[in-house]
Amino acid sequence: MRRWCAKFGQQYAGALRRRQPRPGDKWHLDEVLIKLNGEQRYLWRAVDQDGNVLDILVQNRRDMAAARRFLRRLMQKTSAVPQVIVTDKLRSYSAAHREVMSSVEHRRSKYLNNRAENSHQPTRQRERAMKGFRSMGGAQRFLPAFSGISPHFRPRRHLIPASDYRAEMTVRFAIWEQITGVANLPTAP
Template identity: 45%
Template structure:
C-alpha cells in the first residue's frame, strides 16, 4: 500500500470556514483586481480572521471548478474562433499567452507557452478542440505557425481560415480580450512562473466574464437585474444562499 499523502495545513484551514466565506474570497479574487492581502483585509473588516495563504489555497482548490461551471453556464458557443497571442514576462523571460475567443468575445481557452512555432500553435489548437466543437471558421493574424499547424489537424484541415493584418487590429475580438489580462498583470506586478500563470488565467477569464456584463449597452435597472441573476447562479454553484448571509 502506498503511504498516505501528508495533510496540507493550508488546505485543511480553508475548510474551517463556511462555504459563503470561501465563495466570496474566490469570487472577489478572480472578479476584481484585488490581491490576496486585499481580500484578507476585507474579510477581517467583516469579522473573519483568515490568512492570505489560506485564501490562496481556497482559490487554487475551488477556482477551477467554478470556472468550469461558468463556461458551461454561458450562452451557446459561437462557431468562429478568433485566435491571438500576447507576450508576458515571467521572471524576466518572455513567454507567449495564446488565447482563443468566439465571435461574441467569450473566452474559449488560454495556454502559456515559451515559443511561437508550429508545434506550439498545434498544441494550442488541440487544447481548444478538447473542450469546444469544430468551428465554422478561424480568424488569426498572419503568423505562419497557424496555417502550418492547422493543416496537420484533421478536424481543422478544411475549416475556413481568415487572415487579418495585425497592424490593422481587425481581429479585434481577440485583441480586446487581452485587455483584462494586461490590467491584472499590472496590478499583480507581473506573473511569476508559467505554471501559476496558466492556472490563474484559466480561471480568471471564465469567472470574470460571468459577471462582466456590457453595462454601456444596458439600462441601470436591467444591469442590476442581470447581475443579481448571475450572482444567484454563483450562489447555486457554491452552495450558498445569498450575500445577505455572507461575512
C-alpha cells in the same frame, strides 16, 4: 486568499463555463507576450464571435508546434470544430491549420482579429495588478479561472439601461451563490 483561489478557482470557473452556450462558429485566435518571473512567454487565447474565451494556453514558443498544440487542445476542450478561424498574420497558424483543421476556413488579417486582441485587456490589467506572474504553472492555473469568472461580473454595461443592469447583476449573483454553495447556507440571526 491565494490558497482559496488555487483550490476553488478552477472549479467555479468550470461551473460557470458549463452554463455558457456552445461556442460559436467563428473563432478568433491570438497570442501575446507575457512576463513570467522576468522571462518572456507566449499566452495563446481563443475567443468565439461573442467574446467568450474558449481556451488559454501559456507556452515558451510561438512556432508551428506551439500553434498545433494549441489548436488540438482547443478542439479537444470545446468538442467542436468552427466554420471559420480568424488569426493575425503569424505563419505558424497557417501551417498548424493545414495539419489540424484543413476543412475549416482560415481568415488572416490584423484587423479582423480585434475581438481576440481586446480579450487580452483584462489579463493585462490583472497582470499589472499582480506585478506579473511568478511561474508558468501558476499563470496556467490562474488565467483560465480568471477568464471564466471575471466576465460573469462584468456585463457590457454601456449597452443596457441601469435598471436592466441591476436586474442582470441580481441574476448573476444568484448564479454565483448557487455555484459556490452559499445559497444553501443558513443566514445569521
